[in-house]
Amino acid sequence: MKNTKEKHYIAEVQEQHGEYEHTTKYLFKTAGDPLEYAEKVSKTWYGFEEPDSADNGGYWQNGEIISSVGEVKKVSLEHYNVLKKYLSVL
Numbered sequence: 197m198k199n200t201k202e203k204h205y206i207a208e209v210q211e212q213h214g215e216y217e218h219t220t221k222y223l224f225k226t227a228g229d230p231l232e233y234a235e236k237v238s239k240t241w242y243g244f245e246e247p248d249s250a251d252n253g254g255y256w257q258n259g260e261i262i263s264s265v266g267e268v269k270k271v272s273l274e275h276y277n278v279l280k281k282y283l284s285v286l
Contacts (some may be wrong), residue, residue: 207234208266222284223280234265
């Protein structure tokens with residue numbers, strides 16, 4: 197039987213717009229693969245369901261910005277409960 201207990205994570209979406217780079221941290225919980233979850237978030241970060249893939253990884257958002265997955269780390273429930281006061285939960 198598969199383990200269906202949700203685990204808690206902190207992750208980053210990295211954005212590149214020309215010479216400017218920006219990182220946004222967020223929280224999520226999943227019983228599935230956390231990297232797949234983070235990939236879907238970065239792919240749909242600007243609301244486009246099927247953005248074009250960028251050559252160096254990530255996804256073109258409206259032809260101007262590239263979004264990609266940054267770091268993904270597992271966190272304890274205690275840390276998650278504190279961090280959700282300060283970060284978005286997706």
